[in-house]
Amino acid sequence: MSDTIARDEALEKRLPKPEDLNPMTQESLAAAFAGESQAAEKYLVWAEQAEAEGYPNVGKLFRAISFAESRHARNHLRVMGGINRTADNLAAAFAGESFEVDEMYPAYHEIAKLQGNNQAVRSINYALKSEVDHKGQYTDARESVLAGNDIAEAPVNVCLACGHTIIGDAPDKCPYCGATKDLSRTF
Amino acid sequence: MAEPFKNTPPAPESKGEMTAANIAAALAGESQASQKYLAFADVADGEGYPNVARLFRAVAYAESTHARNHLSVLGLIGTTEENLGAAFGGETFEIDEMYAAYMAVAKLQDNKSAQTTIRYADAAEKDHQAIYDAVGKGVANKQDCGTDAVRVCPICGHTVIGDAPDECPVCGTAGVYFKEF
16 A cells, blocks of 8 residues: 555554545545544644643643544545545645635635624634645645655744744744744744 | 734634634634644655655644634634533534444445444544543532543544553554553
């Protein structure tokens, strides 16, 4: 298989395999993938909330269960054939970002403006701007991988407020949301 | 020009129905993108592209910040007591309704891998349901839960408080592989 996830055979053999799915089962797993993905994200946010309220162990528990939901999301995605070789994964990632940049967020932005929902506009703008960053980064990475090369070993910095993503040093101030450099997370 | 930064996510607001539906759809999209990129990162590591893997993990984190912002606008970040109640409700729906129905369809259609991935998830949601129930009762009395480690099977998501079993009772993975929190 080209989509090996766990290089350890003991783990790999227990993972559900990609399968030719009937349409209704496909639809079920797609919905389950959406549910698990959202649960994983919610639990991470609720972990921060628990920590802020002085419940560090509840925070830890939410993080652990978020990881469990993330395993389910991965398993469902794999059975649906959504995990492939890196060059293909980069193409799928680029297509997803392009849809968000060209279609989804511009439409949502117009409607939120029309309805006078300023906080929604803000949340949409933060996302839309960073998806443009990602589109460019995935394009460059795919070219590199198609030539058989990894990308350069530079830090990737992400603004924790708005998701602005840059390869290289973080700016002193985020150009999208104004957050200071100390609020950026380095990968 | 960048707006002045307030160290808070976009706030909950009373929304038009279409905007509420759109932000909910965007939350679903961002959450799924984040999970896809985490899986893609593992594949890139396996193919010998550690820096592409790092890029995928960074972008997954960026999508998580978007998911958090949308969640905030939707008013879905409550107090911990409320969050535990919502978590219990979500797990209960998955066990009683969602996975039960999906399993019936996957069996009818004889899709074996689909049955495996549904069985793994359903079993773990039962762990989560019980844990959230117990922890929710503590937090209602202002009690944090215990300091015990939480261990999660990296294959099926089976979740235990305390020591890992020798072998995962759901999928058979050896306990040494469990991830500790």
